[in-house]
Amino acid sequence: MIKALVIGDPIEHSLSPVMHNEAFKHTGISGIYEKQRVKSEDLEVFINKLKESNYAGCNVTIPHKVSILPFLDEVDEEAREIGAVNTVVNNGGKLIGYNTDGKGFLLSLKDKISKPLSELNVLLIGAGGAARSICYALKKENPKQLAIANRSEGRLQSLLNDLKDERIEGLSLQRAEKVLERFDVLINTTNAGMYPEMDSVPLKLAHLKEEAVVCDIVYNPLVTKWLEEAKARGAVTDNGVSMLVMQGAMAFEKWTGIFPDTNKMKQIVIEQLRR
Structure with a gap:
């Protein structure tokens, strides 16, 4: 056994x-x-x-x-x-x-995208442990563009320093919201929207690109408020399950x-x- x-x-x-x-x-x-x-x-x-x-x-x-x-x-x-x-x-x-966190996420993402990551612009939100694992997996796929947005500038800079890849762009949350239409894939790695704080969102979606793929690693609730809004705006969505x-x-x-x-x-x- x-x-x-x-x-x-x-x-x-x-x-x-x-x-x-x-x-x-x-x-x-x-x-x-x-x-x-x-x-x-x-x-x-x-x-x-x-x-x-x-x-x-x-x-x-x-x-x-x-x-x-x-x-x-x-x-x-x-x-x-x-x-x-x-x-x-x-x-x-x-x-x-x-x-296996990053590779596991990558497998789930590939089920949702219709093009190779090398043809897609990706925005990752957060700079914690989950973001770190996913970034390492993502950068090996050579996305067309990879950007990371985070509330804390210090933590964001620490992650960028460790990734040692000048192609990766660091953004404030406010800047990311303004240029959101640039991105084909959005990935939330923060706990925003997780039970019991279900009203919080990681990023405003006013400028979301139509038919973007929006992923949230939160799985409780199964559909966060953020994913609900993304779907209503025409996005393909995936939760943390x-x-x-x-x-x-x-x-x-x-x-x-x-x-x-x-x-x-x-x-x-x-x-x-x-x-």
Whole structure:
């Protein structure tokens, strides 16, 4: 039996067990996926126990994605570049860290766009951990233009410095709103609009380009106020469920060697959220 789990603090809200156990069911693999609250001060103890366990690995969520790095035996090059890990593989007591967040988002985005990213102008909103992962994945696709807008200029500049790519443009939120018609794809990586602050929006859409693709990594609520407005303005929209499922599917593949049916995983997550 393959065993895996997700760790974080808090962890009660995590939907990872729902979708991973569904993946085990539909692939016919004997396996179980659990969740465990691990406090920051207990992380090293947990890692040492994981090394000696029969668990295939774990997913890592807030607040451990960065702090887990020193405790791992090996870190994948992309995860090291990003500076965060969301997936750990236990290879016979050797723990290897990966980051599937950005690649997972990219898989979900490619389902929505009708042209290659090399022909599209992309605006990413936010400069936190999720933005960092998605930026690293995006820049490898060489979008026609990639811009990042953020409220805090200091945090934005820090991300731009780390990305080391002069082609990436930094914008204030106010400037991004004024030039919004330039962009074919908008990606919100902030928690604006997330339950319970559901009235907040990351960016005003007055100048949204018709038929733009608008993505929001928030998945609770399933459709944010921002996505509702984007759809009303003629945009193609996608919520955070797609990224959640795709990054999870990539982790599942690392533990089992099989890429699961993401439609089944997405369906069970949406059912759970609607409850």
